[in-house]
Amino acid sequence: MNATAQSGALRTAARAARSYLVPIINGKGGVGKTMLTLGLAAHTAKANGRALVWDTDPQGTAHQVTNVLADPGYEVRLDTDPDHIEEIRNLQDIDTVFADCPGSLEADKILARIVKNATFVLIPYDHEFESVLPTIRTAKRVAEMGVPYAAVVTKADPQVGAQHVIEAWETLQAENIPHFRSFVRKYRAWPNSLKAGIPITRYNERYAPKLREDLAAVHTELLLNIGRAGARR
Template sequence: MTTATASSGAQPDTARQTDSYVITVANQKGGVGKTMLTLSLAAHTVAAHGRALVVDVDPQANSYDLTRVMDDPGYEVLHELDPVQLTQIRQLRDFDTILVDCPGSLEGHDVLAEVLARSTYVIIPYDHEPESIMPTVRTVERVKASGVPYAVVVTKADPRLGAEYIMDAWQTLHSAGIRHFRSAIRLYRAWPNSLKAGVPITRWNERYAPRLREDIASLHTELLLDLGRRELGGQR
């Protein structure tokens, strides 16, 4: 691997053959909340007594760097610029979930295709801004063409705008024929504040931190339900 340094607050008991879920978080538009989703879902998996690995394939290495300075994140992290290595990681390490944080821009190189070939599911964050619509549509088209299951999640929703904002985002996605989660991730200062303090959001004590945790938990539950239905249908 290119930068195979791991950081973890919980060391694995033993390594065994496994077939972990590989959940890719991607959008060709930067700034839509990919790193927030990746790290929050990893922390939530650990809080639910699961084992998670974050694979950061972004040259900027935000997920990797933020995790490295955390106080006992509970999950492991790799900065891996060769997505092909995901095959080896998925087969040899004992993780329940591997979360892949993709670059904000995928133009000029085929990172997404390599990642999709090794993915179980794709979460596409969408912040419902005018400049995010077309990149999200293009990302969805590429994911659909790959045959990997996906859903878009509305992120960075301003809680002061109420449910109407989220409903409008869902209507925009529905009109474009884009599948989406019924969960949404609201925008609270608890997220950047927890990062600044080096504490996973699952352990951060701030007024609105529980609400952000509720959003992440809701998304995580929806994801697991969809994965379970697909397994029952033989679509994994």
């Protein structure tokens, strides 16, 4: 089943059940949380799904960025109140809620609440030296909560080739952190699309199609992992 068909099936199921909740978290800033959140939401919309970006970060970056995009295809909500989790998950006609989260599990009580109620957690990891320990701490905290999760390598340098990604996977495997086989490469098409006010799914810069391929692969792997994890949480 391709990504479009999977999203269609997901949308049909959502009519009778609450939305999937997918928090994107890491205790380290700058690893690509917002990029992954908005990219997956935009791809969901492109694949005929209905997505909501729930911006739980008081800085409101995901909310601000979405509001300058021309017809992003998904909805966005800025809300840091953890008491609204069930209300948000039960919104009609929303298949997946992607939650862009603050930088520390310990810094905000909403993070713990969101993770405990999550369907699946994504931990973006850019394989920079200063990101290793925060990523390990984040993964261990999520694992303690008993929620299915995986790391996703982000900002992979295409000029380095596969070696950057392989080394990232080896680092995660050494810490017993599950990870996706898909990853997101670092292209200027992402910030350039935001400057142009055009969602990456419709942006026509040279490397934009490669970034769309990456996001599509992550989206498909996410759906497969949610399916393996069982019914909606």
